[in-house]
Amino acid sequence: MKAQDAEGKIDLGRRLRIAHVITRLINGGADENTVHSCNWAAQGGHNVVLLHGETVQPEIIAKVDPRVELIGVPGLTRSISPVSDMRALLALTRRFRTLNADIVHTHTSKAGILGRLAAWAAGVPAIVHGVHIVPFINVGVAERFAYLALEKLAAPVTSAFISVSEGIRDLCLSAGVGHPDNHYVVRSGFDLDRFRNAGPPDDWRDLLRLTPGAPRPPVLLMIAAFEPRKRHAEFLDVFKKVAVRLPDAVLVLAGDGPLHSIVESRAKWLGLERQVVFTGYRDDPERLIALADLCLLCSMREGLPRVVMQYLAGGKPCVACDLPGLREVLRPGINGVITPADDLAAMADAIASVLEDRERLACLAQGAAATDLSNWDVKLMGKRIDAIYREALDQHRASRGVSTRPPVRNVALPR
Numbered sequence: 368m369k370a371q372d373a374e375g376k377i378d379l380g381r382r383l384r385i386a387h388v389i390t391r392l393i394n395g396g397a398d399e400n401t402v403h404s405c406n407w408a409a410q411g412g413h414n415v416v417l418l419h420g421e422t423v424q425p426e427i428i429a430k431v432d433p434r435v436e437l438i439g440v441p442g443l444t445r446s447i448s449p450v451s452d453m454r455a456l457l458a459l460t461r462r463f464r465t466l467n468a469d470i471v472h473t474h475t476s477k478a479g480i481l482g483r484l485a486a487w488a489a490g491v492p493a494i495v496h497g498v499h500i501v502p503f504i505n506v507g508v509a510e511r512f513a514y515l516a517l518e519k520l521a522a523p524v525t526s527a528f529i530s531v532s533e534g535i536r537d538l539c540l541s542a543g544v545g546h547p548d549n550h551y552v553v554r555s556g557f558d559l560d561r562f563r564n565a566g567p568p569d570d571w572r573d574l575l576r577l578t579p580g581a582p583r584p585p586v587l588l589m590i591a592a593f594e595p596r597k598r599h600a601e602f603l604d605v606f607k608k609v610a611v612r613l614p615d616a617v618l619v620l621a622g623d624g625p626l627h628s629i630v631e632s633r634a635k636w637l638g639l640e641r642q643v644v645f646t647g648y649r650d651d652p653e654r655l656i657a658l659a660d661l662c663l664l665c666s667m668r669e670g671l672p673r674v675v676m677q678y679l680a681g682g683k684p685c686v687a688c689d690l691p692g693l694r695e696v697l698r699p700g701i702n703g704v705i706t707p708a709d710d711l712a713a714m715a716d717a718i719a720s721v722l723e724d725r726e727r728l729a730c731l732a733q734g735a736a737a738t739d740l741s742n743w744d745v746k747l748m749g750k751r752i753d754a755i756y757r758e759a760l761d762q763h764r765a766s767r768g769v770s771t772r773p774p775v776r777n778v779a780l781p782r
Contacts, residue, residue: 603634
C-alpha cells in the first residue's frame with residue numbers, strides 16, 4: 368500500500384515503496400552500490416523491491432538483505448534488442464503499477480532508459496536515476512548519438528540524477544542531460560574499516576605460486592570484471608615491458624567475467640603465465656589489496672570506480688588511466704599516478720618506475736593511507752540518497768499544489 372492519504376498526498380513520515388531497477392546483478396561496483404542502496408532503505412523500514420535483468424551471479428544475490436524483494440524482468444538484457452527492450456518496458460510498467468511505487472530508482476544505462484520511461488508511464492511520483500557511468504563517452508560516433516538521444520529523451524521525466532562523482536555530473540550537464548537543480552553527487556559507499564584493517568590472505572604464498580623459501584616478489588593487483596572496457600588483454604600486451612624491467616614482479620588479476628578465458632589464453636600466448644596470476648572471483652578483495660604493493664586500473668570507461676577508493680582505504684597507491692572524476696580522490700605524486708587514457712604503454716612505464724623506486728613507492732603508500740575517504744562511507748551514502756528521495760517527493764507534491772515544507776533548490780545532503 369502506497370504511503371498516501373485519501374486525497375493522494377504522500378506522507379513522507381510513513382513507509383515508502385521503493386523500486387530499484389538494474390540490468391544485471393554481477394560482481395561489479397554499480398551492482399554493489401545498488402544492493403547497498405536497497406539494503407539501507409529496507410533496514411530503514413521501507414518496502415524495497417529490486418527488479419533485475421536475466422544476468423545474475425549468486426555472489427551478489429547473497430549480499431541482498433532478505434527484506435528486499437527480488438523480481439526478475441523478462442527481456443531486460445544488456446544488449447540492444449528492440450523486441451526484448453519493448454517486452455522489458457511493458458513488463459516494468461506493469462510492475463510499477465502493481466507495486467504502486469512511490470519512488471523508482473534506476474541504475475546503469477539500459478535499465479535507466481527503460482526504467483524511467485516505464486515509471487513515467489506508470490505515474491510514479493518520483494523517478495531517480497543513478498549515473499554510475501556516462502554511456503556516451505569514449506564510444507563511437509553512432510553509439511554516442513544514440514545514447515545521448517535516449518538520455519535526453521528520459522531526462523525530462525527524471526526527478527533527480529545521482530552521480531558517483533562531480534566529473535560524471537559535469538559530463539551530463541555539459542551534454543545537456545538534465546539541469547543543475549536536479550543533479551546530485553553521492554559517492555559510491557562501502558565499508559571503509561573492512562579495507563583499513565585487513566591482512567593478506569593466509570595462503571598468500573600459494574596464491575603467488577612461490578616455492579618454499581622464495582622471497583616475496585613485488586605484487587601488482589588489478590581488481591576488475593573481465594569485460595572489454597576494462598582492457599585486460601590490451602594491458603597484458605604492454606605488461607611485457609614491466610616483466611622485462613622487473614622479472615620477479617607478479618601481476619594478480621582478480622575478478623571474473625565473459626573475457627576471463629580469453630585473457631588467460633592471451634597471457635599464455637605472451638609467455639606471461641609465470642608472472643600473471645588469475646584468482647577468479649574473490650569475496651575478500653581487502654586481503655588481496657593488503658598483499659599488493661601497487662594497485663592498478665586501466666578501464667577506458669568508468670564512473671568514479673570505487674575499487675580505487677578501496678585500494679586507497681587499504682593504504683595502497685594506485686596507477687590508473689585518466690577517467691572523469693578520478694582526480695577528485697587520486698592525486699598524482701601524493702597517493703598514485705594518473706596516465707593518459709589512450710596510452711597503456713605510458714601506464715606500463717609508470718608502473719615500472721614506481722616499483723623500481725622503493726622510496727617513492729613508500730611515500731605514495733603513506734599518501735594513500737592518509738587519503739580522506741569519509742565521503743565514501745556506506746552509511747553516509749544511504750542518508751544522502753534518502754534525503755534526495757524526500758526532496759523529490761516534496762517537489763512532486765508541490766507540483767500538484769499540495770502543501771509541503773519550503774522547497775530547497777539543491778537539497779542539503781547529510782554530512
